[in-house]
Amino acid sequence: MSIATVSRALNTPEMVSPATVERVRQAVDELGYRPNLFAKGLLTRRSRVIGVSLPDIHGLFFSELMRSADDRACELGYHLLVSSNAHRADETPTGGFALDLADGLIVMLTERSRVDLEAIAALNLPTVVVGVDRPGLAVDTISFDNVTGAMSAVAHLLEGTPPDRCYFVGGHVGNIDSDERSAAFSEALRRDGHEPAPDQVAHGEYHFDWGWAWATEMLRQGRLRGAAVLGGNDEIAIGIANAARDHGLSIPEELRVIGFDDSSMCDCVRPKLSSVRIPVNDLGAEAVNAIIRRFEQPDSSPRHSRLATTLVRRDSSRVGPAG
Amino acid sequence: MSIATVSRALNTPEMVSPATVERVRQAVDELGYRPNLFAKGLLTRRSRVIGVSLPDIHGLFFSELMRSADDRACELGYHLLVSSNAHRADETPTGGFALDLADGLIVMLTERSRVDLEAIAALNLPTVVVGVDRPGLAVDTISFDNVTGAMSAVAHLLEGTPPDRCYFVGGHVGNIDSDERSAAFSEALRRDGHEPAPDQVAHGEYHFDWGWAWATEMLRQGRLRGAAVLGGNDEIAIGIANAARDHGLSIPEELRVIGFDDSSMCDCVRPKLSSVRIPVNDLGAEAVNAIIRRFEQPDSSPRHSRLATTLVRRDSSRVGPAG
């Protein structure tokens, strides 16, 4: 039997007689033959591998993202080649890559300074960008709508707290999500007729410690009691809540707190943390769907999908007595 | 200039005149040439890709593991091809794989029933197994020492709680870590002269809900006050602590709790959760080191390294007044 027939029996069995297919199958099983994927890729230009470039693999957000992407990829017969360091290096966001083994690339961007779409386009690889949505971008994008989520959080804060006692404590300036959330926070106050004072918006890092430090300083100045805070993410919000409680403020009676991300921690802290839910599972699965759509329809016009975020109300921001 | 010279200029510049190397570099830059990794891999049999097979990408443990592995891989010029679904499928733990693109495999095993080392050996790929350490295994392994960590946790519980009021609430039977921790828990009580009653060890799932459910039932029976619990992981421990607090028990005064994993949540809950620390960062980095060592010395005898675990004492298990 020729090597060509074996190849056909494995890849296009309908072109081969059933008896031959069966013989090939048996031989494959017995010998434990596995086709050389490099030789195959050299010819077919397909590896069924999707490159994933993440800004940082850190915390629950990214593990959930990876999980949903991996689940979806597996369903569709694809595999994930991951790298976060691409973004840490000062080089191109995709520099030095083995990513050429991938059929395409999912690039998550969180830093405004890192949004170098030309470098990405220069890779000449099908690409889906996650986290950025600029009008008229020539590449598929998937992002989530920080604005409506943040605005409904502020609306909820305003139910029980005057606008000048509302705060936003975000990540660092230049982080796309933090900036969008911060802007939405300010805009929501303005629509309520209040021009936010500069100190109503603070920027630090997406970390407990920053929330704790901010709250501690506010407590020292005696300005936290009676306030309401929207954290840039859940960690910051929990840091704030912890500092407040460590200093004897009760939540939500004396301080109302809302986080962002709706990570699994929200249900584990006491009081349970209200949070703006980001549909991370959809984000991962949609990114995989989008890159595969791009494989199948390389010339279709770029699609931009923006996933909704929603406020999940829990005890940490409750107004009035426990329900 | 011949194609062979270009290849040499890129891969072994010391074999080419400096002027030629420079000309090649320039041309590469201008044309944006990137070598075809499939063709290259076909010849060299090296891709600088490491396959990582995880039981489940879930929670902070796995995101930390991925992160440390990715950091280390990047330092050494390698990339990670991840899959968790390999373990979910009922097929071989590495079935249907694009992992043949990898130079080697890091396989993390957590289920006793999944420990099919013959199937792994049949892959005929350099392999490092994480999470299992059987004497005489013919493959490199990296694991962590659940026993000493669990034993020191029990010793700490016994400082303030009688042995018959100590409990272990673990993951499901068949989970390697849970079983080891459970066995160590029982053994520690025995060494203290107490044969543990069957109900002192409970098995469920590695999840808040299970901890919550277990504690709720214990509370209903009025058996939780004055007890001390070692959780199979931090989530279980937090679930237990939350249930206790929701029912008015104060921690650590009326219930002492220790978790396992020392995840970042331990510092975020109140009271802060004591926990047995697993050196996850070392685990990821060591796995990468080990697989690369295996690449470089394919015939060296298998190495088995076992990382220490240590109890981190925080308020949730404190004996006596706050320090």
Next chain:
DNA sequence: CTGAAAGCGCTTACAG
């Protein structure tokens, strides 16, 4: 339905 042959884009002895 099957086989012989060309070729994917590289690397690496082998000559020069």
Next chain:
DNA sequence: CTGAAAGCGCTTACAG
């Protein structure tokens, strides 16, 4: 130091 040539293990027209 450089080039011509073979070949890595596959797939895919092209004949038969």
